[in-house]
Each structure stands twice: as C-alpha cells, then as structure tokens.
Amino acid sequence: xxxxxxxxxxxxxxxxxxxxxxxxxxxxxxxxxxxxxxxxxxxxxxxxxxxxxxxxxxxxxxxxxxxxxxxxxxxxxxxxxxxxxxxxxxxxxxxxxxxxxxxxxxxxxxxxxxxxxxxxxxxxxxxxxxxxxxxxxxxxxxxxxxxxxxxxxxxxxxxxxxxxxxxxxxxxxxxxxxxxxxxxxxxxxxxxxxxxxxxxxxxxxxxxxxxxxxxxxxxxxxxxxxxxxxxxxxxxxxxxxxxxxxxxxxxxxxxx
Amino acid sequence: xxxxxxxxxxxxxxxxxxxxxxxxxxxxxxxxxxxxxxxxxxxxxxxxxxxxxxxxxxxxxxxxxxxxxxxxxxxxxxxxxxxxxxxxxxxxxxxxxxxxxxxxxxxxxxxxxxxxxxxxxxxxxxxxxxxxxxxxxxxxxxxxxxxxxxxxxxxxxxxxxxxxxxxxxxxxxxxxxxxxxxxxxxxxxxxxxxxxxxxxxxxxxxxxxxxxxxxxxxxxxxxxxxxxxxxxxxxxxxxxxxxxxxxxxxxxxxxxxxxxxxxxxxxxxxxxxxxxxxxxxxxxxxxxxxxxxxxxxxxxxxxxxxxxxxxxxxxxxxxxxxxxxxxxxxxxxxxxxxxxxxxxxxxxxxxxxxxxxxxxxxxxxxxxxxxxxxxxxxxxxxxxxxxxxxxxxxxxxxxxxxxxxxxxxxxxxxxxxxxxxxxx
Numbered sequence: 001x002x003x004x005x006x007x008x009x010x011x012x013x014x015x016x017x018x019x020x021x022x023x024x025x026x027x028x029x030x031x032x033x034x035x036x037x038x039x040x041x042x043x044x045x046x047x048x049x050x051x052x053x054x055x056x057x058x059x060x061x062x063x064x065x066x067x068x069x070x071x072x073x074x075x076x077x078x079x080x081x082x083x084x085x086x087x088x089x090x091x092x093x094x095x096x097x098x099x100x101x102x103x104x105x106x107x108x109x110x111x112x113x114x115x116x117x118x119x120x121x122x123x124x125x126x127x128x129x130x131x132x133x134x135x136x137x138x139x140x141x142x143x144x145x146x147x148x149x150x151x152x153x154x155x156x157x158x159x160x161x162x163x164x165x166x167x168x169x170x171x172x173x174x175x176x177x178x179x180x181x182x183x184x185x186x187x188x189x190x191x192x193x194x195x196x197x198x199x200x201x202x203x204x205x206x207x208x209x210x211x212x213x214x215x216x217x218x219x220x221x222x223x224x225x226x227x228x229x230x231x232x233x234x235x236x237x238x239x240x241x242x243x244x245x246x247x248x249x250x251x252x253x254x255x256x
Numbered sequence: 257x258x259x260x261x262x263x264x265x266x267x268x269x270x271x272x273x274x275x276x277x278x279x280x281x282x283x284x285x286x287x288x289x290x291x292x293x294x295x296x297x298x299x300x301x302x303x304x305x306x307x308x309x310x311x312x313x314x315x316x317x318x319x320x321x322x323x324x325x326x327x328x329x330x331x332x333x334x335x336x337x338x339x340x341x342x343x344x345x346x347x348x349x350x351x352x353x354x355x356x357x358x359x360x361x362x363x364x365x366x367x368x369x370x371x372x373x374x375x376x377x378x379x380x381x382x383x384x385x386x387x388x389x390x391x392x393x394x395x396x397x398x399x400x401x402x403x404x405x406x407x408x409x410x411x412x413x414x415x416x417x418x419x420x421x422x423x424x425x426x427x428x429x430x431x432x433x434x435x436x437x438x439x440x441x442x443x444x445x446x447x448x449x450x451x452x453x454x455x456x457x458x459x460x461x462x463x464x465x466x467x468x469x470x471x472x473x474x475x476x477x478x479x480x481x482x483x484x485x486x487x488x489x490x491x492x493x494x495x496x497x498x499x500x501x502x503x504x505x506x507x508x509x510x511x512x513x514x515x516x517x518x519x520x521x522x523x524x525x526x527x528x529x530x531x532x533x534x535x536x537x538x539x540x541x542x543x544x545x546x547x548x549x550x551x552x553x554x555x556x557x558x559x560x561x562x563x564x565x566x567x568x569x570x571x572x573x574x575x576x577x578x579x580x581x582x583x584x585x586x587x588x589x590x591x592x593x594x595x596x597x598x599x600x601x602x603x604x605x606x607x608x609x610x611x612x613x614x615x616x617x618x619x620x621x622x623x624x625x626x627x628x629x630x631x632x633x634x635x636x637x638x639x640x641x642x643x644x645x646x647x648x649x650x651x652x653x654x655x656x657x658x659x660x661x662x663x664x665x666x667x668x669x670x671x672x673x674x675x676x677x678x679x680x
Binding site for chain 2: 029
C-alpha cells in the first residue's frame with residue numbers, strides 16, 4: 001500500500017493482447033453465469049412457491065386438471081421476460097432452459113433440506129415437477145424461428161403441452177389404485193393421508209374440481225388446450241416485462 | 257489506516273452478529289406442543305368440544321400402532337362471528353409425519369376425505385397411527401374446519417421407541433393390481449432418474465451456448481448491428497437436434513410409463529356427510545342464567561336453570577370445555593389415563609341448588625369451577641378478547657350411570673371483587 005493509505009493506480013491496461021481480452025471475457029462469462037444461476041434459483045423458486053405452491057409440493061395435488069393447467073402458464077412470465085433480455089441484448093436463446101434448470105436445482109434443494117430434512121416428509125411425496133422440457137422447447141423455437149411472435153405462438157403453446165407430456169410419467173406410478181378400508185384411493189392420495197400435514201387438510205386440495213367433469217374421462221385434453229393458450233398469453237406478459245426492463249430498466253421503480 | 261479501521265469495524269460487526277445468532281440458536285429449545293393454548297378462548301370453548309378421548313398406549317415402537325379415539329360435540333350455539341362449519345377433516349396435531357395415519361373414521365365414515373358436520377350433533381372418531389420416527393411427541397386429535405381453522409383436542413405425550421429390530425420404518429401398501437410397495441420410498445428411484453435425464457438435456461443445451469464466448473462479444477455484436485450473424489446454421493441444427501431429443505424423451509417417457517402402469521386412476525376427492533350419534537341430551541335442558549369469572553380466585557362461576565325431563569333423578573357430574581375437565585368427585589371419578597394436566601384439581605363444586613335434580617323438576621343450580629388452569633391454559637384471557645362468551649358441555653348422570661351430555665354457552669362478565677354467590 002502506498003504512503004498515505006492510497007491504493008496505487010495501475011498504469012497498464014488489464015489485457016494487452018486479443019487472447020488476454022478473450023480470457024477475461026471467458027472469466028466474466030463464467031462469473032456472471034454462476035451468479036445468474038443462483039439469482040434465478042432464488043427468484044424463480046420463490047415465484048414458484050407463491051404461484052404454483054401446493055400443486056408442486058405434493059403428489060396428491062398433482063391432478064390431471066389444475067396441476068397441468070396452472071403450472072405451465074403461471075411459470076411462463078419470468079422465463080419470457082428473461083428470454084427477451086437475453087435475446088435482444090445477446091442473441092442467446094437459453095433463458096427458458098437456464099431458468100428451468102435453476103428452478104429444478106432450487107426445488108430439489110428445498111425439498112431435500114427443508115421438506116425432507118426438517119419436516120420429515122418422504123422425498124417420494126414431495127418431489128417437484130420439471131420445467132426443463134418446456135424451457136428447451138421455448139429456447140429451441142426461438143433459435144429456429146428467431147421471432148418473438150412465432151416463439152410465443154408455437155413455443156408458448158408447446159410449453160403448455162409438453163409440461164404434461166414430460167411430467168405425467170413422473171406421477172403415473174403414484175396413480176395406481178388401492179383399497180383404503182373400503183374407499184378407493186391412489187397411492188398419491190394415500191401418501192397425503194399417511195404422511196400427516198397438520199397445516200394442509202384434505203379439503204384444501206384443489207384437484208379435479210370444476211365443470212370439466214362433464215367431459216367424462218377425458219378432461220386432460222381440454223386442460224392441455226387451456227394450458228397452451230394461457231401460456232401464449234402469459235408469454236406475452238412476460239415479454240412485455242422484459243421489454244420494459246430493457247427500455248426503462250425500471251427507472252420508475254428506482255425512483256419509488 | 258482508514259481501511260484498516262473499516263475492516264476491523266466490519267469484522268467486529270460480523271463477529272457480533274454471529275454471537276447474537278449463536279446465542280439465539282443456543283437458547284432455543286424444542287417445541288413442547290402445538291400452540292393449542294394460543295388459540296382464542298372463544299374459539300376453543302364455543303365451537304367443538306372433544307370428550308371421552310382415549311389413547312390406547314403412551315409408548316409404541318417404530319412400526320407399532322396407537323389408537324386415539326373419542327367423541328366431539330359440534331356446538332349448536334356456534335358463534336355467529338365465526339364461519340359455520342362447512343367441511344371438516346379429522347387430523348392429528350403432531351410435529352409433522354412422525355407418525356403415519358393408517359386409518360381414521362369420523363361418524364362411521366372413512367376419514368380419508370373431508371366430511372360435512374351438523375351443528376348441535378355429536379360424532380365418534382377414531383385414529384390409528386403408526387410410529388415412524390423415534391421421539392416423544394404430544395399427540396392431539398384435531399379437527400380442521402373449513403373457513404375456521406384447526407380445532408385441537410386434548411394432547412398426551414406418546415413415545416415412539418426405536419427398538420433395534422424394528423427401527424427401520426416400513427409402510428407396505430398393496431395395490432388393487434396385486435403389487436405390494438413400500439410407500440415410504442416407492443417410486444423415488446424412477447423420479448430421480450427421470451429428472452436426471454431432463455437435467456442432462458437441459459445442461460447439454462446450456463453447455464452448447466456457454467462454451468462459446470457469451471456476454472461481452474455478443475453484446476458488442478448486437479450493438480453494432482451484427483445480431484443476425486450470431487445465430488449460425490450450426491446453432492439452428494443444434495436446436496433441431498435438442499428439440500427432437502426432447503420430444504423423443506417426452507413421448508418415450510409417456511409410452512414407457514403407460515406400459516409399466518396401464519391401470520391408473522385420477523386423484524380421489526369424495527366428500528361426504530358424517531353420521532352423528534343419536535341425540536342423548538333431549539331429556540335434560542339447561543338454560544344459563546349468569547356466568548362470571550372471578551379474577552382473584554381464578555374461578556368460573558355459573559348459575560343455570562336445569563330441567564330434568566327424564567324418569568330418573570340426575571346429578572351434575574362434570575363440566576368440560578376446551579379439553580379441560582372439571583369433575584364433581586361426588587358423582588364421577590376421574591379417568592386415570594386422561595392427561596393429569598387437563599383435569600382441574602379443584603374440580604366442580606356445587607354451591608347451591610342441591611346435588612340432585614328430581615324427575616320433572618326445574619331447578620336453579622349454582623356451581624363453581626375453580627382452578628389455576630384457567631390461567632395456565634390461557635382461557636382466562638377471554639376477558640381481553642372481542643368475544644366474551646363461555647361455553648362447554650355439562651354431563652349429568654342418573655343413579656344407573658346413564659349419562660346425558662348437554663351443551664351451554666353464555667355471556668360472561670369478569671369480576672374483580674367477589675364471587676357470584678355474594679349476589680345469590
């Protein structure tokens with residue numbers, strides 16, 4: 001340290017050759033990438049808990065109407081906003097996958113440490129859904145079409161559909177029927193019954209309710225259509241948020 | 257020098273913060289119960305009254321069973337400021353799934369789903385629990401009531417012992433297709449493997465882009481109008497490959513799951529109505545005339561007009577409210593298995609109106625329920641609550657031991673000077 005407590009000024013540039021500049025860029029990329037993963041893990045996970053909540057927490061909430069409808073379209077705005085920022089500033093079609101991977105890592109961490117380690121629930125009762133296929137579809141559609149509009153219509157709709165296709169195999173083993181002392185219940189229902197939740201009584205479950213029962217055994221196709229259309233809509237909302245962020249960087253928010 | 261001072265200051269703050277957090281964590285003890293005393297007294301005394309609660313044992317091994325059974329009365333005079341009960345679910349207040357609920361019933365209906373309850377009716381319930389995690393737990397029956405919240409029944413300490421031979425918890429269930437699975441771990445391997453496949457695909461897509469220069473060069477290119485050159489033919493090909501692989505995994509996974517588990521059912525939600533017990537209180541009617549809480553004496557004092565329409569003389573044997581029991585020792589002996597801390601030592605003392613009500617007689621009865629338990633169970637705090645009513649169940653017995661359970665509730669006025677008897 002120089003006399004007087006002042007730090008010495010560096011006279012030479014940090015990089016003098018093109019290779020050194022590239023190396024600095026690579027380190028910058030890596031540092032930012034790691035920070036972004038942690039940022040998205042925190043933000044997207046909190047957002048998911050506040051919106052999808054119990055549908056993602058428990059197997060006995062993962063039904064073929066509400067879970068497959070609400071989850072994709074509620075989860076869409078944040079990746080769509082990030083998609084706009086990543087694409088408009090860097091031409092990087094990775095936002096959907098990056099957020100989905102961050103979310104999966106965060107939710108597994110939460111389920112293992114919090115719900116299994118602290119609250120004693122078995123992991124096979126509290127596993128999360130995966131949005132990675134949705135993110136991949138969105139990103140790949142953007143890379144192929146290079147159009148926000150087509151990505152919204154095709155990729156957004158596919159986001160809603162593929163959530164069911166990719167996640168239904170996860171819940172299928174838990175939908176086998178059992179006889180619970182004279183009442184038929186699926187294994188997932190039985191998990192909810194066996195593993196006591198003092199704060200989540202059975203009547204709070206929002207499953208298989210609504211007028212889709214008039215469609216007999218096939219409400220899933222209507223749920224999928226609704227999930228697709230709603231995802232297109234929330235894609236637009238997310239895109240607008242991303243656009244607003246890049247245009248104004250939320251200056252009004254900073255003023256507040 | 258300035259830098260050093262700042263660094264020392266920051267280090268001191270971090271050390272102080274760590275010390276405070278350490279002190280808080282060090283001082284924290286285990287939670288002893290479930291906040292059942294934190295609920296507002298009017299909610300505990302005027303909505304649902306548990307009674308005849310029994311625990312089959314207070315010690316079970318891991319995988320061993322305990323039965324909690326009893327009755328509860330849904331107050332007819334349900335407070336109007338609290339939503340009337342819609343659906344209700346028979347639950348257990350324990351610290352999470354330390355037990356597993358293997359069976360339950362409420363009013364002869366399977367407790368798997370929620371049920372509709374009727375005001376003024378009594379229901380029998382039963383819970384069969386299986387020990388899962390070793391420890392000592394306070395076990396309460398609990399009724400979750402829609403729009404009202406949990407109403408907690410009496411609690412008893414139960415120990416789950418880790419007998420070496422039975423220490424590993426198992427939860428075997430046989431499906432209707434004939435397969436027996438351990439519900440404690442069933443399907444987890446499949447879920448993890450499937451997640452890993454998708455994680456690998458997602459990471460492959462991210463690594464494809466991260467291995468290239470990402471942020472600064474691309475940002476400069478976009479700013480200089482060369483954005484269209486950043487997505488190459490190779491990038492589009494990669495997108496096509498990853499997209500195709502994703503669709504294959506999605507449809508393939510669905511096909512594999514369907515072939516492995518061809519018979520599945522949707523989640524079940526079969527709400528129904530619970531069957532109440534036959535009414536037993538029609539022969540005895542109670543009209544409350546006055547109620548007060550004597551603050552210096554910790555004594556709840558009641559004046560009632562009791563009419564006995566039965567053919568036998570009856571005696572007032574017990575007053576129970578919010579899981580506390582005030583027993584008239586001249587009529588009824590306390591159940592030794594009931595948690596002692598929930599039985600008021602002073603019991604119920606009849607001060608006027610005689611001990612017996614003859615058939616056809618209408619009589620004013622004045623009794624006191626005196627105990628520090630009003631304070632320790634935080635029921636005396638009702639004097640500071642927005643709803644100042646007291647209620648509970650009165651139990652009358654005839655000479656043959658036949659019991660009549662009658663509910664009552666009344667406004668209560670605290671007194672800081674003398675007992676109600678002074679004005680009698």
